[in-house]
Amino acid sequence: xxxxxxxxxxxxxxxxxxxxxxxxxxxxxxxxxxxxxxxxxxxxxxxxxxxxxxxxxxxxxxxxxxxxxxxxxxxxxxxxxxxxxxxxxxxxxxxxxxxxxxxxxxxxxxxxxxxxxxxxxxxxxxxxxxxxxxxxxxxxxxxxxxxxxxxxxxxxxxxxxxxxxxxxxxxxxxxxxxxxxxxxxxxxxxxxxxxxxxx
Numbered sequence: 001x002x003x004x005x006x007x008x009x010x011x012x013x014x015x016x017x018x019x020x021x022x023x024x025x026x027x028x029x030x031x032x033x034x035x036x037x038x039x040x041x042x043x044x045x046x047x048x049x050x051x052x053x054x055x056x057x058x059x060x061x062x063x064x065x066x067x068x069x070x071x072x073x074x075x076x077x078x079x080x081x082x083x084x085x086x087x088x089x090x091x092x093x094x095x096x097x098x099x100x101x102x103x104x105x106x107x108x109x110x111x112x113x114x115x116x117x118x119x120x121x122x123x124x125x126x127x128x129x130x131x132x133x134x135x136x137x138x139x140x141x142x143x144x145x146x147x148x149x150x151x152x153x154x155x156x157x158x159x160x161x162x163x164x165x166x167x168x169x170x171x172x173x174x175x176x177x178x179x180x181x182x183x184x185x186x187x188x189x190x191x192x193x194x195x196x197x198x199x
Contacts, residue, residue, distance in 0.1 A: 017065065028052065028076075038062035043074035043097070051082050058091030060113070071096035071118055078102040080125070087111050094119055105134040106151075113139045124151035127179040131156040131192075138162050149173045152180070153192045161197040 019042035023031045028050040031041050037059045043066065058064035068074040075098035076084040084099040085107040092114045099106045099121040106121045114137070124130035131153040133142065139162045146169040147154040154170040157163050170190040193199050 035064045040065040042069045045073040048076045051084055053086040054089040057089045063091040063093045065093040068096035083108050087114055104128045104130045107133045109140055110136045112137045115141045116145055117143045120146045122149035126150045126176045129180040135163055142168050153189045155191045157193045157196045157199050159195045163199050
């Protein structure tokens with residue numbers, strides 16, 4: 001039996017779309033801030049310590065894409081001080097990135113109609129009510145994603161509707177919960193869907 005379709009259309013990206021800008025470590029924040037609908041930001045190999053935190057939206061016909069030139073070769077490291085991907089905007093596509101060492105999350109998606117594809121995320125804070133990947137919006141897609149390591153949840157879908165998780169690997173590794181209600185390991189979870197509809 002086919003799964004029900006999300007109520008909100010999912011964004012798409014044209015395979016192999018040309019890069020409108022190639023980004024090097026140290027240039028990520030400026031490139032993301034300057035991005036406009038239809039742009040494709042391609043991250044060169046190297047470790048990035050700046051968070052992806054957009055300030056503008058893409059559109060249904062022209063999402064904004066951030067992708068690694070070579071899958072897995074452009075890690076974004078929050079160094080335990082920041083959330084590597086804070087996607088509070090709409091119509092963004094993130095492809096081929098490694099996100100690691102976040103705080104309350106390693107990837108936090110609170111916008112609508114965003115896509116995380118071929119993304120690997122690991123290790124959020126072991127003491128906070130954390131999630132490696134946290135989704136709080138509508139019509140978002142996680143496809144061919146791996147989430148693992150420290151965090152209360154490896155993937156949490158909280159409220160919202162029409163979110164799709166397709167071919168997602170989740171493995172909860174550790175969570176101490178010393179800063180959250182006295183709940184401790186092994187109360188961590190792989191994938192949690194909480195107050196959400198049509199997921």
